[in-house]
Amino acid sequence: xxxxxxxxxxxxxxxxxxxxxxxxxxxxxxxxxxxxxxxxxxxxxxxxxxxxxxxxxxxxxxxxxxxxxxxxxxxxxxxxxxxxxxxxxxxxxxxxxxxxxxxxxxxxxxxxxxxxxxxxxxxxxxxxxxxxxxxxxxxxxxxxxxxxxxxxxxxxxxxxxxxxxxxxxxxxxxxxxxxxxxxxxxxxxxxxxxxxxxxxxxxxxxxxxxxxxxxxxxxxxxxxxxxxxxxxxxxxxxxxxxxxxxxxxxxxxxxxxxxxxxxxxxxxxxxxxxxxxxxxxxxxxxxxxxxxxxxxxxxxxxxxxxxxxxxxxxxxxxxxxxxxxxxxxxxxxxxxxxxxxxxxxxxxxxxxxxxxxxxxxxxxxxxxxxxxxxxxxxxxxxxxxxxxxxxxxxxxxxxxxxxxxxxxxxxxxxxxxxxxxxxxxxxxxxxxxxxxxxxxxxxxxxxxxxxxxxxxxxxxxxxxxxxxxxxxxxxxxxxxxxxxxxxxxxxxxxxxxxxxxxxxxxxxxxxxxxxxxxxxxxxxxxxxxxxxxxxxxxxxxxxxxxxxxxxxxxxxxxxxxxxxxxxxxxxxxxxxxxxxxxxxxxxxxxxxxxxxxxxxxxxxxxxxxxxxxxxxxxxxxxxxxxxxxxxxxxxxxxxxxxxxxxxxxxxxxxxxxxxxxxxxxxxxxxx
Numbered sequence: 001x002x003x004x005x006x007x008x009x010x011x012x013x014x015x016x017x018x019x020x021x022x023x024x025x026x027x028x029x030x031x032x033x034x035x036x037x038x039x040x041x042x043x044x045x046x047x048x049x050x051x052x053x054x055x056x057x058x059x060x061x062x063x064x065x066x067x068x069x070x071x072x073x074x075x076x077x078x079x080x081x082x083x084x085x086x087x088x089x090x091x092x093x094x095x096x097x098x099x100x101x102x103x104x105x106x107x108x109x110x111x112x113x114x115x116x117x118x119x120x121x122x123x124x125x126x127x128x129x130x131x132x133x134x135x136x137x138x139x140x141x142x143x144x145x146x147x148x149x150x151x152x153x154x155x156x157x158x159x160x161x162x163x164x165x166x167x168x169x170x171x172x173x174x175x176x177x178x179x180x181x182x183x184x185x186x187x188x189x190x191x192x193x194x195x196x197x198x199x200x201x202x203x204x205x206x207x208x209x210x211x212x213x214x215x216x217x218x219x220x221x222x223x224x225x226x227x228x229x230x231x232x233x234x235x236x237x238x239x240x241x242x243x244x245x246x247x248x249x250x251x252x253x254x255x256x257x258x259x260x261x262x263x264x265x266x267x268x269x270x271x272x273x274x275x276x277x278x279x280x281x282x283x284x285x286x287x288x289x290x291x292x293x294x295x296x297x298x299x300x301x302x303x304x305x306x307x308x309x310x311x312x313x314x315x316x317x318x319x320x321x322x323x324x325x326x327x328x329x330x331x332x333x334x335x336x337x338x339x340x341x342x343x344x345x346x347x348x349x350x351x352x353x354x355x356x357x358x359x360x361x362x363x364x365x366x367x368x369x370x371x372x373x374x375x376x377x378x379x380x381x382x383x384x385x386x387x388x389x390x391x392x393x394x395x396x397x398x399x400x401x402x403x404x405x406x407x408x409x410x411x412x413x414x415x416x417x418x419x420x421x422x423x424x425x426x427x428x429x430x431x432x433x434x435x436x437x438x439x440x441x442x443x444x445x446x447x448x449x450x451x452x453x454x455x456x457x458x459x460x461x462x463x464x465x466x467x468x469x470x471x472x473x474x475x476x477x478x479x480x481x482x483x484x485x486x487x488x489x490x491x492x493x494x495x496x497x498x499x500x501x502x503x504x505x506x507x508x509x510x511x512x513x514x515x516x517x518x519x520x521x522x523x524x525x526x527x528x529x530x531x532x533x534x535x536x537x538x539x540x541x542x543x544x545x546x547x548x549x550x551x552x553x554x555x556x557x558x559x560x561x562x563x564x565x566x567x568x569x570x571x572x573x574x575x576x577x578x579x580x581x582x583x584x585x586x587x588x589x590x591x592x593x594x595x596x597x598x599x600x601x602x603x604x605x606x607x608x609x610x611x612x613x614x615x616x617x618x619x620x621x622x623x624x625x626x627x628x629x630x631x632x633x634x635x636x637x638x639x640x641x642x643x644x645x646x647x648x649x650x651x652x653x654x655x656x657x658x659x660x661x662x663x664x665x666x667x668x669x670x671x
Contacts, residue, residue, distance in 0.1 A: 035108030064639025463502025483595030
């Protein structure tokens with residue numbers, strides 16, 4: 001069939017497309033306009049988390065930086081994918097606004113971007129701006145996934161729910177939605193790359209894939225699904241060369257994102273996924289087999305039903321995206337982590353598929369009926385737009401941040417417990433770093449946890465036993481082992497949102513109370529020394545991994561050494577994020593335990609000589625200073641040669657990408 005993209009734009013068509021594009025932006029801005037003027041956010045969200053990364057990053061996007069604020073210290077790259085926090089920091093700097101308001105602005109832009117990229121892609125592939133506008137408008141105002149895989153009990157009203165808005169405003173899916181907004185562009189530019197074989201399309205495809213990856217870990221999965229659908233439809237006679245081309249584009253896109261999608265980060269994501277209950281299980285094989293069978297049947301049917309590669313590709317993509325949440329919904333099996341979250345991908349793929357499937361049918365309908373249908377659709381759209389606008393104003397009501405328990409607990413801890421690592425609960429942990437640079441035992445993203453032992457320890461402190469004495473004993477052992485000097489506990493009546501502690505009263509009468517407001521208490525964790533560095537016998541260093549049967553006994557032996565008054569005390573002082581100084585008394589024959597997460601990027605020197613930095617069974621650092629007398633150890637973090645190599649690879653890929661665009665612009669001028 002004729003390719004609409006083979007002909008140049010006609011001026012009326014182009015002007016109509018521009019008009020429809022601006023109309024679509026206006027409609028979505030009207031709905032979510034409170035995003036752009038909201039100075040706060042719901043406290044049951046992670047908005048403070050993204051804003052905190054933007055607030056504290058201080059150039060960490062471009063150079064190795066240690067992040068001491070969460071999970072006992074982690075590399076900055078493990079905080080989260082950088083796209084949304086980086087854009088937030090840019091908006092905050094350019095607009096001279098607080099980081100939280102900047103994040104709300106970015107969230108509003110992302111909300112409007114998803115329907116816009118759908119419109120642009122459908123328009124360019126179909127060359128029918130009116131149909132593209134209606135498809136994007138349908139996507140903007142409905143939630144088709146609620147017909148097939150509803151979040152709750154099905155009702156027809158749920159089809160009209162502003163689900164995407166709610167996910168963006170409350171359920172913290174702005175990074176995910178930003179990656180989904182790239183899906184249509186990935187489809188467009190990969191299809192152009194396969195069909196046209198031009199470097200500028202390769203570069204645009206790689207950039208779209210990289211943006212999706214910078215935004216969310218869902219980005220690479222989205223890309224793989226889009227690539228699979230296109231490779232099985234377009235020019236199958238040259239499948240080998242197409243596969244090599246797409247693989248090359250994917251590798252180049254990875255190079256662009258390499259520091260934030262390193263092998264160690266990918267491994268951390270894989271290790272973390274089983275712990276949310278949605279990792280690979282025995283039933284995953286059945287789910288995958290059923291999906292493959294359905295794919296084969298649909299592919300065979302589409303080949304005989306339509307020659308339109310666009311419809312076939314989008315139909316296969318919609319099927320794949322739908323299969324992920326629907327197998328979890330109806331078969332209670334999954335073959336990808338967090339399957340229900342793929343409803344965002346499912347929705348945009350289904351709406352794109354509907355545009356190409358319905359256009360031939362609508363074109364055959366009598367003009368009078370088409371006009372009548374259009375008026376009905378636009379009337380419903382106007383009604384829905386007003387309803388969504390009212391819903392947006394309700395869910396985007398500003399919170400009173402200074403009076404929130406998250407703010408009060410964090411600011412008190414910063415004022416009265418400076419340089420003390422503290423365990424914060426639930427929503428307080430997610431917001432604390434925005435209010436103040438307090439060092440936390442928790443606070444990081446579990447989905448890409450750097451130190452899984454720390455994650456196990458935090459879960460144990462939250463409660464795993466119904467035997468109070470054992471639970472308190474183990475909780476204190478874990479807290480002391482990770483250098484925690486205070487713990488905040490939210491009681492049943494606390495305004496703290498998530499209430500993560502299984503037995504919130506277990507420390508009552510056992511630990512000293514430092515602060516108490518609104519059923520929220522900060523307890524002191526008794527320690528011999530407030531330092532994060534300790535002189536201990538070499539035999540006290542935890543050597544086993546958490547799976548070992550004697551592991552908890554080793555942890556308790558290590559804690560006993562920390563509390564041993566016969567051992568000399570070391571001092572620990574941060575000098576910025578990437579440097580610390582440790583004062584060590586005479587400690588010949590002893591080990592120095594440092595309660596900061598180990599990373600190959602940490603280097604230690606003492607008296608002009610390098611000191612090997614080792615990893616213990618807790619995932620923390622330790623070394624043998626062998627100081628005959630008092631000495632000072634200097635520790636510096638540079639990310640290690642692996643991260644430096646990945647950063648240079650990323651910079652080189654960016655330079656190559658820029659060169660391609662410059663050459664393409666030069667060629668266009670000559671033409």
